[in-house]
Amino acid sequence: MTSDLTGQRVLVTAAAQGIGRATARAFDRAGARVLATDINAPGLAGLDGCETARLDVLDAECVAEVCARAGAVDVLFNAAGVVHSGTVLDCSEAELDFAYDLNVKSMVRMVQAVLPGMLERKSGTILNVSSVASSVQGVPNRFVYSTTKAAVLGLTKAIAFVARQPMGRIAAPEEIADLAVYLAGATFTTGQACCIDGGWTL
Numbered sequence: 001m002t003s004d005l006t007g008q009r010v011l012v013t014a015a016a017q018g019i020g021r022a023t024a025r026a027f028d029r030a031g032a033r034v035l036a037t038d039i040n041a042p043g044l045a046g047l048d049g050c051e052t053a054r055l056d057v058l059d060a061e062c063v064a065e066v067c068a069r070a071g072a073v074d075v076l077f078n079a080a081g082v083v084h085s086g087t088v089l090d091c092s093e094a095e096l097d098f099a100y101d102l103n104v105k106s107m108v109r110m111v112q113a114v115l116p117g118m119l120e121r122k123s124g125t126i127l128n129v130s131s132v133a134s135s136v137q138g139v140p141n142r143f144v145y146s147t148t149k150a151a152v153l154g155l156t157k158a159i160a161f162v163a164r165q166p167m168g169r170i171a172a173p174e175e176i177a178d179l180a181v182y183l184a185g186a187t188f189t190t191g192q193a194c195c196i197d198g199g200w201t202l
Helices: 018-029 060-070 093-121 143-160 173-185
Strands: 009-012 033-038 051-054 075-078 125-128
Touching (some): 009 018, 009 060, 018 033, 033 060, 075 093
Parallel strands (some): 009 033, 075 125
């Protein structure tokens, strides 16, 4: 599926590898002006077409500085995270604290930096990467990861309540059609009930 995001300013975290890198490239192909960030600045090499910047999402001052450099952000893609392996009996206090800081609080920092501008413009999209290994599905040996990713689902729903919910209007037919087009090309999505209801079921 292709979308035209020409002129949209997109900020992607954890863009040096994996989902973050693939997503930065996808936004670039869609015509967006992408700022790809990661704490591993050398790892951002090769993202031709994207502006890049070193970003430590654990550092509030660094977050504020990079977001100020980005300017008005239309889309925030929060991908930074860490996977801890083990059960509830295997994690130390320090490992739990670090996972909360990176997997959850970093997203809060990023949202706090870009959301005021989105609210002022009455426009913007925040995409927080969570996981099925969360409140959706229990997964062996992923206690810390699942706990923090469940928190990401909660914070995402809580942020959606910043504006009035439900949206206070009925859907336009084109908005339902958009979902149909997306699902037709979403080759890794199966057996899902997709709510498109203006926030009614949040």
